[in-house]
Amino acid sequence: MSSAHAAVPQPVGAPFPACPTCCEKLTHSPATAHCPIERNLFHRSSPGRQGQMRRIYNRNNIAADVPLMSNGTHPDPADVRVLNENARSSHFRSTRYVIRAALAAAIIFPLLYLVASSWQDWKDRLVSATDATERSTRIAQEHAIKILDIDTALIQRVLDAVGDADDASIRSREPAFHSLLQRLGGGYPQVLAISIFGRDGSLLASSRFFPSPAVTIADRPDFQDALSRPQEMRISGPMRGKVKNLRTFNVSRARTDTRGHFLGMVSIAMQPEYFEGFYRDLLGEDGLMNIGLLRADGAILAWHPPLKRPAAAVAPGTPFANAISRATPSGIVIMQSTVDGERKILAFRRVGAYDAYVSSGYPVSAVRSAWLMRTGAISAATLIPSCALWYFLLFSLRRLKREESAWQKLAEEALLRQQLESNQQEVQRREMLGSLVGVVAHDFNNLMAAISSHAQAGLASQSISRLHDALRGVESAVLAGQGLTHRLLAVAGKQPLRAQAATLVQWLRNPRLVDTALGDAITLRLQIDDNLWPVYVDLSELEVALLNLAINARDAMPSGGVVTLSASNTRARNVAALNREDADYVRITVSDTGHGMTQETARRAFDPFFTTKPVGKGSGLGLSQVRAFCERMGGFVSLETSLTTGTSVCLCLPRSNEPEESADEHKGRASIMARERLHLLLVEDDALVAEAQQAMLESMGHCVEWKPDAIQALRRLKEEHDFNAVLSDVQMPGGMSGIDLFETLKAEQPHLPIILITGFAEDVKRLEAIGVTAFLKPVRADALNNHLSRVTHG
Structure with missing residues (x-):
């Protein structure tokens, strides 16, 4: 047993201590004593930590330090145990409640879903059936109107041809009238x-017979109707022909002289089979619906599909019969059909101004059958998994009861272990936070001191040259602060990258910043292969990473030495120290001949804020930035070190298959375009930042107008203006952000460039991901001016 957990020895002959919970004298040593009340625990104050922590021992003599209460007293372990047991009991109780609630929900919600979905499906099917009947009825109506209009025109032509001729005159010219009638009716099926x-x-003349047979229709109802109402177009009921006994119905009109005296009748015998054939084609394969043509008194003229028991008319007293007796132009009813005996959804429409109706019916039984089939399928698909879920939840309830018993036995050990882990994590967290606060505060205090000193020197200066020197010093300090924030963001993985495919041969052979950082006392050797593969990399971040390695190498060789920068092609399996899948990489290695690291230091070398340098000599972010950069590029980094031979840091960057670009061309691409005076709209909610940015832009020769939020800026841009570009912050109050302003202007004024500026690195990454140009504060004047020149020149 370690000394940290060892029981405190008692002097010979000294009485055993009392339990602080029950104040009973113990009869065994503290290492084996059991509290008469607690039974499992003996607890006492830990020597050397009185007033801060209390150490608790369990039955196996394992200790845990419990912090003091806020009032400085020791927490009673009995209370700790009661609280722990209450928490466990509450946990199991709440879990049991959740499972029971889930069981109830697994019963109620599927049933509610079945009821709701079945009801909705029933309504949808009724609507669908109603739509189908109404659609079919409308088509049948249009067809019937067209046919009856043709019949009306044919009858009128016959009436015009016959005129006031009497029966004898017509009989004498029967051949001519037969030919005329045959010619008129022969083209219509x-x-x-x-x-x-x-x-x-x-019968005086007919298109079908010549000579006309000796038949009379004086007893037919349609002839009697024509005799009594000679001015109306009449549609007869269903009948059989006098000569051929064929199914037919007639469309007729009386012949009258100029004084209105009845001279006879012109009749067109219609074929019901023609209408039934059309209805059959209209319904297609759907054998559920029916369509019929009826006279206004309910007499059935044509019907499809054929009736098993032919009916002459619709029975009076039904909703449909009542509707057509009132001359209702159209409607939908659900009724028991007296024609075929089925309950149907029936749609009907009057055929124009004629004494006829068309109707279409859909059996409710067919709707119900389809609904029952689908409801049964949904019920099976829902209830079978639900039954499995019910069984699982019931099983979980039984298992929860067993687990509760097991947890009661393990609770004490879990409490002690959790307390120990919590204490360790708190110490580590505070250590990390202390390192972060100390390093960042120290570096920023130095930067603030530099800025303050240069500002005071500039204010006290009497010469322009010294004032410029002071301002350059302020700018250098600001850039150094920006570099520090960039390194912090890079370590956190939030620094936006601008990666591209590039070949590094010439770029690595001219490492000016690395050479400068090493100084004169250190020799830089280059071993760069001529045939390096292209890599996908952010060259600026790569340069910062190499610079960090160069500075570390320089600090490791205060008396001088040799730094080797090498680059070659490799496969991941050739790097023995790494566990990576096989892939092509470009390996960049920076090696020095200085003092190496111990194994303990090497294990922590890449941890953020870890440094072995004296205070003020390093931030502990260099190697962590290198690792974060490599991992964000899809690569990895390794370190080899020895106290005698020095340190080598290897950066492996993945090979790129994209079209490559020479990195040395990238360095020299940016060119400063010629300045011209631009009219700019600046949108910034922070007045101090806006004042500084306006001063910077005006110093470039531009004319700047400032608005404190996007709403006011948009209102100004809707007026007449001559702005060349808009510069806007991203995060602003007022309900409209810079991104909202960008989207609005792209829609309303697409010709007007807009540049977004933000203080959040995450905003830059999100904006660049959708193709929006964004600058991270603070913005360099030359970079902003160059970009303004590019966007305003197209």
Whole structure:
């Protein structure tokens, strides 16, 4: 047993201590004593930590330090145990409640879903059936109107041809009238025959027969109707022809002289089969629906599909019969059909101004059958998994009871272990936070001191040259602060990258910043292969990473030495110290001949804020930035060190298959375009930042107008203006951000460039991901001016 956990020895002959919970004298040593009340625990104050922590021992003599209460007293372990047991009991109780609630929900919600979905499906099917009947009825109506209009035109032509001729005159010219009638009706499939009847109902001429047979229709209802109401177009009921006994119905109109005296009747015998064939084609394969043509009194003229028990008319007293008796133009009813005996959704429409209706019916039983089939399938698909879920939840309840018993036995050990881990994590967290606060505060205090000193020197200066020197010093300090924030963001993985495919041969052979950072006392050797593969990399971040390695190498060789910068192609399996999948990489290695690291230091070398340098000599972010950069590029970094031979840091960057670009061309690409005076709109909610940015832009020769939020800026841009570009912050109050302003202007004024500026690195990454140009504060004047020149020149 370690000394940290060892029981405190008692002097020979000294009485055993009392339990602080029950104040009973213990009869065994503290290492084996059991509290008469607690039974499992003996607890006492830990020597050397009185007033801060209390150490608790369990039955196995394992100790845990419990912090003091806020009032400085020791927490009673009995209270700790009661609280722990209450928490466990509450946990199991809440879990049991959740499982029971889930069981109830697993029963109620599927049933509610079945009821709701079944009801909605029933309504949808009724609507669908209603739509189908109404659609079919409308088409049948249009068809019937067209046919009856043709019949009306044919009858009128016959009437015009016959004129006021009497029966004898017509009989004498029967061949001519037969030819005329045959010519008029022969081109229409719905026409069975066109006939001219005399005053007494005898057949005078027909398109179907010549010579006309000796038949009379004086007793037919349609002839009687024509005799009594000679001015109306009449549609007869269903009948059989006098000669051929064929199914037919007639469309007829009386012949009258100029004084209105009845001279006879012109009749067109229609073929019901024509209408039934059209209805059959209209319904297609759907054998559920029916369509019928009916007279206004309910007599059935044509019907599809054919009736098993033919009916002459719709029975009176039904909703449909009542509707057509009132001359209702159209409607939908659900009724028990007296024609075929089924309950149907029935749609009907009047055929124009004619004495006829068309109707279409959909059986409710067919809707119900389809609904029951789908409801059954949904019920099976829902209830079978639900039954499995019910069984699982019931099983979980039984298992929870067993687990509760097991947890009661393990609770004490879990409490002690959790307390120890919590204490260790708190110490580590405070250590890390202390390192972070100390390093950042120290570096920024130095930067603030530099800025303050240069500012005071500039204020006290009497010469322009010294003032410029002071301002350059302020700018250098600001850039150094920006570099520090960039390194912090890079370590956190939030620094935006601008990666590209590039070949590094010439770029690595001219490492000016690395050479400068090493100084004159250190020799830089280059070993760069000529055939390096292209890599996908952010060259600026790579340069910072190499600079960090160069500075570390320089600090490791205060008396001088040799730094070797090498680059070659490799496969991941050739790097023995790394566990990576096989892939092509470009390996960049920076090696020095200085003092290496111990194994303990090497293990922590890449931890943020870890440094072995004296205070003020390093931030502990260099190697952590290198690792973060490599990992964000899809690569990795390794370190080899020895106290005698020095340190080598290897950066492995993945090979790129994209079109490559020479890195030395990248360095020299940016060119400063010629300045011109631009009219700019600046949108910034922080007045101090806006004042500084306006001063910087005006120092470039531009004219700047400032608005404190996006709403005011948009209102100004809707007025007449001559702005060349808009510079806007991203995060602003007022309900409209810079991104909202960008989207609005792109839609309304797409020709006007807009540049977004933000203080959040994450905003830059998100904006660049959607193709929006954004600058991270603070913005360098030359970079902003160059970008303004590019966007305003197209």
